[in-house]
Amino acid sequence: MDVFPQAFDLARAARRIEVFTGAGMSAESGLHTFRDAQTGLWSKVDPIAMASIDSWERDPEPMWAWYLWRAQRCRAVEPNAGHRAIAEWADVAEVSVTTQNIDDLHERGGSADVTHLHGSLFDFRCSHCSRPFNGEVGYPAEPIVRLTPPNCEFCGGLIRPGVVWFGEMLPQRAWRDAEGRMQSADLVVIVGTSGVVQPAASLPLIAREMGTPVLEISPQETELTRYADVSWRTTAAFGLPELVTGLQLDRG
Known part of the structure; x- marks a missing residue:
């Protein structure tokens, strides 16, 4: 089933987007x-x-x-098309990124508002x-x-x-920032995370409990799939550019 139209409708209706990324986001760059x-x-x-x-x-x-x-x-390695698409999305909406990744690919891809949970x-x-x-x-x-x-x-x-090593607390400022973004977003987009690493994986549930739409972009089912309004079986490097190009064309 082609769910792109549903994903596009969610993205088109949102003005404040929180993108929550995991290791799969960087894997397409070769990590x-x-x-x-x-x-x-x-x-x-x-x-x-x-x-x-x-x-x-x-x-x-x-x-x-x-x-x-x-x-x-x-x-x-270089930022992939998914990283660059998130940065371009910020040209037509208010976009922030919370990532579990410890690399700098989001920043090098052009995103200015990035919180590193780990x-x-x-x-x-x-x-x-x-x-x-x-x-x-x-x-x-x-x-x-x-x-x-x-x-x-x-x-x-x-x-x-x-x-952050095993047994250490997550940075409290980063956690507070991520919580606030989940609470204020019009749309949460989950990309490339298995949803098994806690407490980070609980963050999208904040948005879900508030009734905020959740879009998952993942080639495989994850622990967070059941919480997504739309789960799109594609990769970050393919799906995000398609989505953002559509938004750019739609908004002229």
């Missing part, structure tokens, strides 16, 4: 998702060893090396005093086993990746 059985990032490493504060305090050098390599891999690979901070770190870091071209993190110029603590 592996975390949960794919063959290519997922956690299929190659122990997630606890590379994403917990206990592991960092015990031995930070392998983690620092791994995250810098991941950052380099992110910088080596932090960013490029927002380094001190692991002791939490001050931001704006110094230079070297991104390895190939995976290496160990790298020594730099020290904070204020307290001497080790600089860590600005991402």
